[in-house]
Amino acid sequence: MALAETRIILGCMRIANLDIAAVRELIDASLAAGVNFFDHADIYGGxxxxxxxxxxxxxxxGLREKIIIQTKCGIRRGFYDFSKEHILRSVDQSLQRLRTDYVDVLLLHRPDTLMEPDEVAEAFTALEESGKVRCFGVSNHSPLQIELLQRWLPQRIRFNQLQFSAAHTGMIDAGLNVNMKIDPAVDRDGGILExxxxxxxxxxxxxxxQFGFFDGVFLGHxxxxxLNRVLERIGEEQGVSxxxxxxxxxxxxPAKMQVVVGTTKPNHLQEICAAERVNLTREQWYEIYRAAGNKLP
Ligand SMILES: NC(=O)c1ccc[n+]([C@@H]2O[C@H](COP(=O)([O-])OP(=O)(O)OC[C@H]3O[C@@H](n4cnc5c(N)ncnc54)[C@H](OP(=O)(O)O)[C@@H]3O)[C@@H](O)[C@H]2O)c1
Incomplete structure (x- = not known):
């Protein structure tokens, strides 16, 4: 990627009801806060x-050259579609809507069990050769699904977008409870983090x-x-929200994850970006994990 990627990414799933002035303000606020990475999908807001x-x-x-645009494809109404035809058509439509001739990153949005990896490889290669997509990744994929794809793809899968928050910790629960006969020990993702x-x-x-599957924001819930008590106390100590x-x-x-935040408010984004200067000790990190209702064995 030509630009250095920021670790905080602005997710654009919730901007559908903003007016143009508000979208412009949000993009300006992102750049001012040091965020240059924007996440889209063909299906966001239809x-x-x-x-x-x-x-x-x-x-x-001049704005295009300053930012990284990522979009996704593969989810259709009631089914998933990783066919070559659909991937190519979806990218063309995204480029048209985004009014650009390339996206920096394309992700396959959710696994399609009917996927033919050689067909995906043909689509990715055509997109790479035409310059329409610069690099590739997946979202909500397990290790074996990535291995299966990677066996055919000449392109390296660089990203995997997955749900993760203090209140949605599946990716680490099983690793902390190896061999225990309790629910958090259940490996639901094939060890995707490792x-x-x-x-x-x-x-x-x-x-x-968020907690659950779009059940709401845990802040103030x-x-x-x-969890809120601990987050607020640490926030007060460090002068952040x-x-x-x-x-x-x-x-x-230490997995060095990026975080895709979904706020539509410039002030919320600015507040969140202070995260980069927060120092959490190991003890505080585990305290937050436990305060969200998790137990350590
Ligand atoms: N790959 C996938 O399958 C998948 C699935 C879902 C989402 N995503 C991506 O992830 C992005 C983020 O998802 P998300 O929107 O659910 O993330 P989120 O950042 O957890 O939630 C954003 C929501 O929280 C609200 N919020 C309440 N208090 C806030 C505060 N103090 N600071 C910031 N926000 C606050 C925001 O409202 P305000 O707008 O009022 O701030 C907004 O409605 C999406 O935009 C999308 O790009 C990917």
Whole structure:
């Protein structure tokens, strides 16, 4: 990648209802806060999110070269589709909406069990050779699914976007409870965290402030009173918000994850970016993990 990637990525899934001025303000605020990486998907807002972003891009000459744009494909209405035809068509449509002739990163959004890896390889190679996509990754994929793809792909899979937050810790629970006869010991992802570290695949943590599957934000939520108390206390000690501590908790992990934040408010984004200057000790890191309701064996 020509530009150095920032560790905080602005997720654009929730911008569909903003007006152009607000999207422009959010992009400006990202750059001002040192965030140059933007995450999209063909399906966000039914294409509206890419379209709004593209309108701002087209109105600001020079902006394209300063930023990294990532988009995703593969989810369709009621099914998943990693066919060559769909991947190529989806990228062309994203480029049109984004009003650019390349994306820096393309991710396969969710595993398609009907995937033919050689077909994906043909699609990726065509996209790479035409200059439409500069590098590739996946999202919500297990180690073996990545191995299967990688067996055919000439391109290296560089990213895996996965749900991870203080209140969604599946990726580390099993590793902390090896061989225990309890639910957190269940390995639901095939050891994806360790696998990505071994293969130098950057994990992009999505929904860093949410619990459940889009059930809500844990900040200020009564079910997460202990977690909020700890985040707020550490935040006060370090002069940052609870949201920044929650993001710092992800950044602190030695897997060197990126964090895809989904705020639509410039002030929230600015607050969150203070996460990069938070120092969490090992003790504080585990304290946050336990305060979210997790037990250590
Ligand atoms: N690969 C996948 O399958 C997948 C799935 C889901 C999401 N994603 C990506 O991940 C990105 C982030 O997901 P997400 O939006 O669920 O993440 P998130 O950052 O956990 O949640 C963002 C939401 O939290 C709210 N929020 C409340 N208080 C906040 C505070 N103090 N600071 C910041 N935000 C606060 C935001 O509202 P305000 O706007 O009012 O700040 C916004 O509605 C998406 O945009 C998308 O790019 C990927």
């Amino acid at each position: 294409g509206r999110c890419e379209e709004l972003f593209g309108t701002v891009l087209a109105s600001q000459p 696998y990505c570290r071994l293969r130098e695949i950057t994990i992009q943590a999505w929904s860093p402030l 009564p079910d997460y009173a202990d 609870a949201a920044a501590v929650a993001v710092a908790w992800i950044l602190r992990h």
